[in-house]
Amino acid sequence: MCDDCDCRELAPIGELSSEHERISDLATRLRDAITSGSPDRTDALGALQAALGPHLAKEEAGLFAQLEGRPGFVWYLEQLNGDHARARSSLLSPDAAELAALEVLAALDELAEHIQSEEYDLFPASRLIFDDLAWAKVAAAHDAANTAATR
Numbered sequence: 026m027c028d029d030c031d032c033r034e035l036a037p038i039g040e041l042s043s044e045h046e047r048i049s050d051l052a053t054r055l056r057d058a059i060t061s062g063s064p065d066r067t068d069a070l071g072a073l074q075a076a077l078g079p080h081l082a083k084e085e086a087g088l089f090a091q092l093e094g095r096p097g098f099v100w101y102l103e104q105l106n107g108d109h110a111r112a113r114s115s116l117l118s119p120d121a122a123e124l125a126a127l128e129v130l131a132a133l134d135e136l137a138e139h140i141q142s143e144e145y146d147l148f149p150a151s152r153l154i155f156d157d158l159a160w161a162k163v164a165a166a167h168d169a170a171n172t173a174a175t176r
């Protein structure tokens with residue numbers, strides 16, 4: 026996870042990376058349940074949804090909001106937001122439990138690619154371009170998201 030730079034030292038990046046690790050573990054649990062036909066599939070999906078929904082919202086209110094309008098990042102931000110929209114319409118949809126196994130597995134592949142992109146492109150890029158004010162806004166957005174999640 027981004028070991029070649031010190032971006033994890035920044036608290037918001039470290040927080041998102043920890044969430045990525047948890048989400049990836051839950052995604053693996055869901056994948057294993059699907060491929061083995063285990064009854065754990067429903068619980069695994071619920072656990073992934075509980076972690077993924079707040080994570081997407083936190084990124085959008087934090088890093089994504091600070092990338093908004095920056096020259097050179099319009100295309101990339103569109104890709105990231107598109108990934109989030111697809112996750113919401115598949116893994117996070119109200120009828121996600123009814124999706125065919127292949128659809129869920131494809132959505133999990135997309136999610137894994139999205140996380141890789143954030144770890145290796147978004148996080149290092151943010152480290153390079155955000156100033157202290159931008160990081161303060163990201164941290165405030167994370168605090169608000171964490172407060173909302175515990176209500």
Ligand SMILES: [Fe+2]
Pocket residue numbers: 081084105109139143
């Ligand atoms: Fe994301």
Ligand SMILES: [Fe+2]
Pocket residue numbers: 041045080084140143
């Ligand atoms: Fe993420």
